[in-house]
Amino acid sequence: MSDTLHTHQETASIGHHAADHHVHAHHKETFITKYIFSQDHKMIAKQFLVTGIIWAIIGGLFSVLFRLQLGFPDQTFPILETFFGKWAEGGRIKPEFYYALTTMHGTVLVFFVLTAGLSGTFANLLIPLQIGARDMASPMMNMLSYWFFFAGSVVMLASLFIETGPASGGWTIYPPLSALGQASEGSKAGMDYWIAGMALFIISQLFGGLNYIATILNMRTKGMSMTRLPLTIWALLFTAILGVLSFPVLLSGVVLLLFDRHLGTSFYLSDIFIAGQALPNEGGSAILFQHLFWFLGHPEVYIIILPTMGLVSEVMSINARKPIFGYMAMVFSMFGICVLAFLVWAHHMFVTGLNPFLGSVFVLLTLLIAVPSAIKVFNWLTTLWRGNIRFTPAMLFAIGFVSLFISGGLTGIFLGNSTIDIHLHDTMFVIAHFHIVMGVSAFFGMFAGIYHWFPKMFGRYMNNTLGYIHFWVTLVGAYLIFWPMHYQGLAGMPRRYLDKSSWVSFSQFHSLDAMITVVTVLVFAIQLLFVFNFFYSIYKGRRVRSQNPWGATTLEWTTPIRPGHGNWEGEIPEVHRWAYDYGKDGRDFIPQTEPIGEKESSH
Amino acid sequence: MHTFLLVVILVLGFIITVQIARATEFVSIIQGEEKTRKQSNRINAVLLLIFLFVGLFGVYWAHHTLGDKILKLGTAASDHGIKVDKMLTYTLIATGLVFFVTQILLFWYSFRYQERENRKPYFFPHNNKLEMLWTVVPAIVLTILIAFGLVYWFQITGPAPENAATVEITGSQFKWEFRYPGKDGVLGKKNYKYIDESQDNSLGLIWDDVATHDDIVSGGPLHLVVGKPVKLVIGSKDVIHSVGLPHFRLKMDAVPGTPTTLWFTPLKTTKQMIEETGNENFVFEIACDQMCGAGHTAMRGEIIVETQEEYDQWMATQKPQYQIAVLDKQEPAADSTAAVAVASIADENK
Numbered sequence: 001m002s003d004t005l006h007t008h009q010e011t012a013s014i015g016h017h018a019a020d021h022h023v024h025a026h027h028k029e030t031f032i033t034k035y036i037f038s039q040d041h042k043m044i045a046k047q048f049l050v051t052g053i054i055w056a057i058i059g060g061l062f063s064v065l066f067r068l069q070l071g072f073p074d075q076t077f078p079i080l081e082t083f084f085g086k087w088a089e090g091g092r093i094k095p096e097f098y099y100a101l102t103t104m105h106g107t108v109l110v111f112f113v114l115t116a117g118l119s120g121t122f123a124n125l126l127i128p129l130q131i132g133a134r135d136m137a138s139p140m141m142n143m144l145s146y147w148f149f150f151a152g153s154v155v156m157l158a159s160l161f162i163e164t165g166p167a168s169g170g171w172t173i174y175p176p177l178s179a180l181g182q183a184s185e186g187s188k189a190g191m192d193y194w195i196a197g198m199a200l201f202i203i204s205q206l207f208g209g210l211n212y213i214a215t216i217l218n219m220r221t222k223g224m225s226m227t228r229l230p231l232t233i234w235a236l237l238f239t240a241i242l243g244v245l246s247f248p249v250l251l252s253g254v255v256l257l258l259f260d261r262h263l264g265t266s267f268y269l270s271d272i273f274i275a276g277q278a279l280p281n282e283g284g285s286a287i288l289f290q291h292l293f294w295f296l297g298h299p300e301v302y303i304i305i306l307p308t309m310g311l312v313s314e315v316m317s318i319n320a321r322k323p324i325f326g327y328m329a330m331v332f333s334m335f336g337i338c339v340l341a342f343l344v345w346a347h348h349m350f351v352t353g354l355n356p357f358l359g360s361v362f363v364l365l366t367l368l369i370a371v372p373s374a375i376k377v378f379n380w381l382t383t384l385w386r387g388n389i390r391f392t393p394a395m396l397f398a399i400g401f402v403s404l405f406i407s408g409g410l411t412g413i414f415l416g417n418s419t420i421d422i423h424l425h426d427t428m429f430v431i432a433h434f435h436i437v438m439g440v441s442a443f444f445g446m447f448a449g450i451y452h453w454f455p456k457m458f459g460r461y462m463n464n465t466l467g468y469i470h471f472w473v474t475l476v477g478a479y480l481i482f483w484p485m486h487y488q489g490l491a492g493m494p495r496r497y498l499d500k501s502s503w504v505s506f507s508q509f510h511s512l513d514a515m516i517t518v519v520t521v522l523v524f525a526i527q528l529l530f531v532f533n534f535f536y537s538i539y540k541g542r543r544v545r546s547q548n549p550w551g552a553t554t555l556e557w558t559t560p561i562r563p564g565h566g567n568w569e570g571e572i573p574e575v576h577r578w579a580y581d582y583g584k585d586g587r588d589f590i591p592q593t594e595p596i597g598e599k600e601s602s603h
Numbered sequence: 604m605h606t607f608l609l610v611v612i613l614v615l616g617f618i619i620t621v622q623i624a625r626a627t628e629f630v631s632i633i634q635g636e637e638k639t640r641k642q643s644n645r646i647n648a649v650l651l652l653i654f655l656f657v658g659l660f661g662v663y664w665a666h667h668t669l670g671d672k673i674l675k676l677g678t679a680a681s682d683h684g685i686k687v688d689k690m691l692t693y694t695l696i697a698t699g700l701v702f703f704v705t706q707i708l709l710f711w712y713s714f715r716y717q718e719r720e721n722r723k724p725y726f727f728p729h730n731n732k733l734e735m736l737w738t739v740v741p742a743i744v745l746t747i748l749i750a751f752g753l754v755y756w757f758q759i760t761g762p763a764p765e766n767a768a769t770v771e772i773t774g775s776q777f778k779w780e781f782r783y784p785g786k787d788g789v790l791g792k793k794n795y796k797y798i799d800e801s802q803d804n805s806l807g808l809i810w811d812d813v814a815t816h817d818d819i820v821s822g823g824p825l826h827l828v829v830g831k832p833v834k835l836v837i838g839s840k841d842v843i844h845s846v847g848l849p850h851f852r853l854k855m856d857a858v859p860g861t862p863t864t865l866w867f868t869p870l871k872t873t874k875q876m877i878e879e880t881g882n883e884n885f886v887f888e889i890a891c892d893q894m895c896g897a898g899h900t901a902m903r904g905e906i907i908v909e910t911q912e913e914y915d916q917w918m919a920t921q922k923p924q925y926q927i928a929v930l931d932k933q934e935p936a937a938d939s940t941a942a943v944a945v946a947s948i949a950d951e952n953k
Contacts, residue, residue, distance in 0.1 A: 077606065078606075079606045094897075095897040095898065095899075095900070096897045099894070099896075099897065099899075169894060170894045174842075174843055174893070174894070175842075176841065176842045176843070176859055177842040177843065177894065177895060177896060180841075180842070183776065183841060183842050183896055184896040184897060185897070269859075269860075270859060270860025270861070271795045271859050271860040272795065272840070272841055272859050272860070273775075273795045273798045273807070273840045273841060274776070274840070274841040274842075276800070278795055278796045278798060282860075283860075284860065285860070285861065286843055286858050286859060286860065286861070287858060287861065320716070320724065321724040322724040322725065322726070322727065323726065323727070323728040324728075325727060325728065325729060325730075326728075326729045326730075326734050327728065327729065328729070329729070329734045329738075351845065351854045351855055351856055352856045352858065352863075353855065353856060353858060353861060353863030353864075356756065356757060356760035356761070359756065359760070360753050360756060360757070363749060363752060363753060363756065364749055364753075367745045367748065367749050368745070370741065370745055371738060371741050371742050371745065374737060374738075374741040375734070375737060375738055375741075377705060378705075378733075378737040379734075380709075381705065381708050381709060381712060382727070382733070384709070384712040384713060384716060385712050385716065385725075385727075386716060386724065386725035386727065387712075387716045387724045387725075388716065388718050388719065388722045388723070388724040389648075389713060389716050389717050389718055390640075390644060390718050391643070391644050391647035391648060391651075391713075391717070391718075396647060396651075399651065399709065399710075399713055402709055403706060403709055403710070406701075406702065406705050406706060406709070407702065407706075410698040410701060410702055411698075413694055413697075413698055413745070413748065414691070414694050414698070417690060417694065417748060417749070417752040418752065418753075418756045419686065419687055419690045419751075419752045419753075419755040419756045419759065420687060420690050420691055420694060420752070422683075422687060422759065422852065422853055422854050423684075423687045423691070423849075423852040423853070423854065425854055425892065426845060426847070426854070426892040426893060427892070463624050463625070463628060464627075464628070464631075464643065465623065465624035465627040465628065466620070466621070466624040468643065468647065469620065469624070472650065475654070476654070479658065479661065483661070483662075483665055484665055484669060487665065487669040487670075487672065487673050490673040490674060491672055491673045491674055491849070492674055492847070492849025492850075492890070494847060494890050494891070494892045495892075496894050496899060496900075497899070497900045498900050499900055500900075502900075502901065502903065503888060503890070503903065504882070504884055504885060504886050504888060505849055505850070505888050505890070506890075508672045509672065512669065525613055525616075525617070528617070529617065529620060529621070532617075532621065533624075536621075542628065542632075580728065582724065582726075583723065583724035583725070583726045584726045585726075586723065
């Protein structure tokens with residue numbers, strides 16, 4: 001493996017042999033400093049991406065396993081017992097294991113894939129390249145950010161192998177369930193691993209986020225004013241701000257949970273009689289945890305979706321050969337989302353006994369956040385209007401993103417209205433809503449980004465045909481899986497039910513559940529095809545031969561095809577215009593580095 | 604064997620797809636990459652249009668096959684449920700309209716403005732009027748939805764009417780227990796430290812409080828009177844549960860240490876629902892809606908909605924928990940005094 005990597009890099013550096021005056025080229029780089037403890041933002045981006053992909057496979061596999069149970073509750077799968085032993089005795093998934101799977105599926109995908117894997121990859125790759133900086137403000141902190149994430153990953157992964165199993169109280173880990181080992185197997189040691197893993201993860205997010213903010217604010221190249229930044233950078237800036245302000249609140253929440261678990265405090269515990277015993281804890285509030293959790297939890301969904309909004313805007317404008325419509329409106333709507341994201345958390349708590357007046361305030365703010373989202377959708381549609389659209393795999397994923405974002409966003413208007421939420425809260429309708437709007441569509445945005453910037457990352461293209469197959473199967477599959485779940489929710493079927501046969505009200509979806517499971521397996525297999533395409537193309541993909549293969553205006557395409565540490569040979573280019581001069585004055589595109597011409601029209 | 608075959612098929616499919624994909628890449632190099640690119644551009648544009656039509660048909664088809672399996676609009680069995688259904692309808696109309704318009708535009712534009720040799724993209728960076736339009740219109744529509752929603756919300760969460768009956772419902776892993784206040788209409792005091800199942804006191808009632816003496820405790824089903832408002836006092840003994848009442852369109856969490864309430868008026872009896880749904884097994888179910896541990900799925904309760912006479916008849920057969928837990932166990936010698944005590948309580952309540 002290491003040999004291939006070396007030769008690979010050597011061939012790669014032929015392109016810029018002349019780079020002797022290169023700022024960082026004199027570093028004597030060993031394998032360890034280059035590939036493991038690298039401080040090059042591009043390498044760290046790849047580390048985040050590869051780790052994210054591995055986590056996505058694990059998290060996705062969990063969903064396939066519990067879908068087997070949901071789709072075919074009467075069948076046994078002996079192979080499960082082979083792999084999971086007592087957790088799947090007789091080839092059937094036990095309830096404890098089922099909940100462990102759903103919990104880890106949620107935790108892994110929300111935090112490790114769609115937060116670290118997504119922001120970690122694209123913030124690291126794009127911020128220095130698109131603002132014109134040689135690296136992050138603090139490459140050291142950047143490296144630590146990855147390694148804390150890695151350490152958190154190891155701890156979380158380890159929890160899968162302990163005797164009592166990993167955390168199993170849902171990814172929201174509400175106490176008292178998560179606080180009391182008597183309440184569930186997963187609330188024993190697995191919960192401590194979860195907390196420790198998340199604590200490391202949060203440290204990683206803070207290192208990363210502060211770095212991204214500092215870099216964007218301070219290290220833009222000459223002429224790169226804030227209003228000339230590509231929307232990707234704006235999106236990543238708001239994402240980082242959200243993360244830095246909200247992750248510490250989750251940390252405080254889980255530390256108090258740790259105290260309740262081991263030090264006999266009563267932050268979240270009160271009046272509990274469990275396993276034949278009355279606990280001494282009094283005066284705590286289980287609801288307090290939910291406030292702390294959702295104070296991160298809600299911004300978290302924007303931490304996931306904002307970067308993809310930026311990626312999609314960029315990919316869409318480039319491939320429509322047209323400027324993004326309403327640049328400033330896009331920036332302000334992201335700003336609006338960023339501010340409102342902090343003021344809507346209690347819409348997850350309408351039925352907890354929350355004061356109805358307080359609830360009404362959250363209804364108002366929640367539905368308000370639909371306005372900037374609507375603006376963005378209409379702006380994307382207008383960007384496509386009268387364009388000259390190239391359907392690269394990245395562009396298809398961007399279009400798919402908008403479709404899914406509309407579908408999932410609109411169901412948010414149901415759930416954000418507390419009156420309807422009383423009925424639909426914690427039903428399959430919620431599952432359908434958030435999987436479409438922040439699960440699948442975030443993945444679509446991420447895929448758009450990967451297909452689009454893969455040539456910049458590895459100097460090769462991914463295979464297009466596989467990309468098209470990947471897109472079409474995933475789009476159709478995503479709708480087939482999640483669209484019908486709205487109906488299950490409208491039947492009142494609660495989420496997290498593994499066997500509905502004993503219920504009169506919820507047992508009518510047997511064949512539907514089986515269909516969803518079959519499609520899930522298929523879609524998962526196609527994702528493996530993507531993973532194959534990804535790794536195969538790193539070594540064997542078609543070579544990139546032109547510096548700017550997509551005809552883009554932004555700075556990352558002014559670097560060498562395989563940029564070294566430091567990105568540009570010689571001077572960092574100066575910027576003279578915004579990032580979206582496509583189709584202006586009859587020209588296909590005008591790079592940001594080109595000075596404004598005398599006769600150029602203004603806009 | 605089955606699994607093995609499946610794996611083999613998947614792997615084969617995988618290899619074939621990969622080989623085809625590689626071959627197309629070579630073909631594209633021979634054919635000229637630009638030509639291949641334009642070809643696949645056209646194919647994908649057409650596919651996007653086809654996806655639009657198939658998708659729209661899929662929306663219809665999903666409704667056709669699944670529409671009968673949901674709780675249909677207008678079948679709510681409580682007064683609050685009717686409001687929830689109305690709100691659902693308004694929201695469905697507003698969002699449905701937006702859904703169809705935006706999805707059609709998205710895929711139509713993608714198809715219509717696919718790359719053409721002679722097409723010049725239109726340089727259109729912004730337009731204040733348009734942007735204003737789609738800021739203000741969604742804001743107005745949302746304001747209307749918020750207004751309706753909040754009116755209903757305050758009606759639903761407002762104080763229960765004076766004549767509402769009270770029933771306490773307590774969740775614990777993984778069952779529901781119900782307590783009726785008895786003749787005095789007051790739920791006596793309880794404390795979780797008094798819980799003692801061996802002494803038939805699973806709710807921790809404090810016998811020193813005479814108001815507990817006529818309280819009736821039951822493991823279900825919960826009996827309610829049709830047309831009479833009822834206020835549920837909801838609590839939990841261990842972890843958070845949630846009282847989900849799909850046919851009444853209602854839900855409220857059961858939080859240990861923090862009692863919550865929920866009131867509504869059942870409008871249909873169980874018998875009526877059996878007739879309406881044509882399902883002779885129909886029963887109002889209480890579904891735990893908050894993840895509460897390994898037995899979450901099995902945490903099922905039942906409600907019987909009946910007429911006042913039927914309710915009274917049933918109630919007459921119930922024994923107060925005090926009688927079960929304390930009086931029936933006392934020495935026969937003490938029996939007479941206990942009987943006197945019960946009689947005197949009954950007198951007080953008259």
